[in-house]
Amino acid sequence: MASTFIQAESPEKSRKLPPLTEGPYRKRLFYVALVATFGGLLFGYDTGVINGALNPMTRELGLTAFTEGVVTSSLLFGAAAGAMVFGRVSDNWGRKKTIISLAVAFFIGTMICVFAPSFAVMVVGRVILGLAVGGASTVVPVYLAELAPFEIRGSLAGRNELMIVVGQLAAFVINAIIGNVFGHHDGVWRYMLAIAALPAIFLFFGMLRVPESPRWLVERGRIDEARAVLETIRPLDRAHAEVADVEHLAREENAISEKSVGIKEILSSKWLVRILLVGIGLGVAQQLTGINSIMYYGQVVLIEAGFSENAALIANVAPGIIAVVGAFIALWMMDRINRRTTLITGYTLTTISHVLIGIASMTFPVGDPLRPYVILTLVVVFVGSMQTFLNVVTWVMLSELFPLAIRGSAIGISIFFLWMTNAFLGLFFPSIMEAVGLTGTFFMFAGIGVVALIFIWTQVPETRGRTLEEIDHDVTTGVIFDKNIRKGKVS
Secondary structure, eight states, X not given: OXXXXXXXXXXXGGGGOOOOOOSTHXXXXXXXXXXXXXXXXXXXXXHHTHHHHHHHHHHHHTOOHHHHHHXXXXXXXXXXXXXXHHHHHHHHHOHHHHHHHHHHHHHHHHHHHHTOOSHHHHHHHHHHHHHHHHHHHHHHHHHHHHHSOGGGHHHHHTHHHHHHHHHHHHHHHHHHHHHHHSTTSTTHHHHHHHTTHHHHHHHHHHHTTSOOOHHHHHHTTOHHHHHHHHHHHSOHHHHHHHHHHHHHHHHHHHHXXXXXXXXXXXXXXXXHHHHHHHHHHHHHHHHTTTHHHHHHHHHHHHHHHTOOHHHHHHHXXXXXXXXXXXXHHHHHHHTTSOHHHHHHHHHHHHHHHHHHHHHHHHHSOTTOTTHHHHHHHHHHHHHXXXXXXXXXXXXXXXXXXXXXXXXXXXXXHHHHHHHHHHHHHHHHHHHHHHHHHHHHHHHHHHHHHHHHHHHHHHHOOOOTTOOHHHHHHHHHHSGGGSHHHHTTOXX
């Protein structure tokens, strides 16, 4: 980055932007978003495919319970590193070039996994996939947020989360089909993994045809290029007004310092530290709901609930379907309902779901014919609540919370903690289930949900209905943490 943190003046022009009108720019904008969100599709597929591929992989590669956990979590630890590295890389290379490099990493990682002859090679491939997944989870939401008009930023940036759950559902469905049709073949899991090469190829060639983030271009002083990009995805008068807004903010920052912003500069400002902690908290809280334990070990949970192995593989599609339905509802809500309201509703519903799953596990003992169906129903309710009210809004807020000068680095740090939480939960979830059972595990998640609700209520600011430049100003001056403004009660 070319600039450092400052307390910028409020960009008055951003409050007087010309309105969005109908025109061909909308199709172009949505096409660009579709291409970029194939990074989210790969994120979802590569994290979800292990759910059905692990059992046949274990038999062929001779995995133990421990090495199964290593294969599963190696992608997640790689993702934590990828989030940190590629957030910073995108600030230096640009969002577009970074996403292109991630497409290459997705393809290479997939090929290594498909042809892996041993456990060690499989882990290498999974780590490379993890780097790509972590990078995509950081860079794609930022790219979308920086392209989107503030009026529809929530629904446009939220499409990445929709594509993540579409990718996970695709993995569950493809696993079920391939497992049933080709289950007698040696190496059936390799077919499941190989499918991921197709969207990686599409992402690579698609990104060659889309523009760079106009806000990144302005930050680099490439004003004419930024204006040209915005003219293709905005009405003409709106494009010029937005460029003026971002240029004004960037000029103020550059007038203060040409030094890059790093951890030291972030830690020197209490407001940047506070917003970074909010971002970290949002990411960690989302993972501690246990949502990805269902996505990675859903078959294990359903077998514990009482389904047979084959029935659990098929039943596992139900949470995937409800996740996609919930994502569509979430996109509709993003630009209509405040972020804080959505978060509070979501953590309330998921916490209640956890409690009900724990109670059902106690009420319906193993062997009761109702037990698997009651627990499956409650798991579907949990996943639906999570996807409708928490997943999309969390990723959208992470893409819009941070000032431009630290955006790539700050979201990278936040998502690093998100992925580390995800990785450790993925590594130890089977041990937790073994130690405290289904009942204890979900009561534990419920307790964490209460803590998350307190955090959201007291610390997380409202961002809906503000331009990124207004959020930038309010964060760097600390105004966003005013009690009324934080809750979105005043504009």
